[in-house]
Amino acid sequence: MPGLLRGVARTAVVAGTATAVSNRVSRRQAGRWAQQEEQQAYQQQAYQQQQAYQQPPQQPAPAAPPAADDMTQKIDQLKQLADLKAQGVLTDEEFEAQKRRLLG
Incomplete structure (x- = not known):
């Protein structure tokens, strides 16, 4: 044992x-x-x-074009529309519709 x-x-x-x-x-x-x-x-x-x-620093987003340029473009387009109306290419209704769309 x-x-x-x-x-x-x-x-x-x-x-x-x-x-x-x-x-x-x-x-x-x-x-x-x-x-x-x-x-x-x-x-x-x-x-x-x-x-x-x-990593290179991120470039800021490009600035929106100035409002003056946008307004100038709208004025030029309105003048073109008025010329087309004066020439008889556009009717009064078409002219008003395009003007409302442009100024919109």
Whole structure:
């Protein structure tokens, strides 16, 4: 019986030691993986910041043409419509409809 007890005790010690070593290795490996992931995230962030600094600044949208130019165009078109009406190409109704569309 003492031999059997000694064998069981030895097995328990070996199993306990193996479990402790396995847990320690697992924790160490998890720590290394976490450190690698953290380092990769840091490098990715640094790369993105570098790319953001290297991109040329965006140009502002072109400004809308001044209202004076638009009004000048409308006046010119109204004059053309009046000339066409005077020549008899446009009727009074057509002239009024085009004028309303233009001034609209």
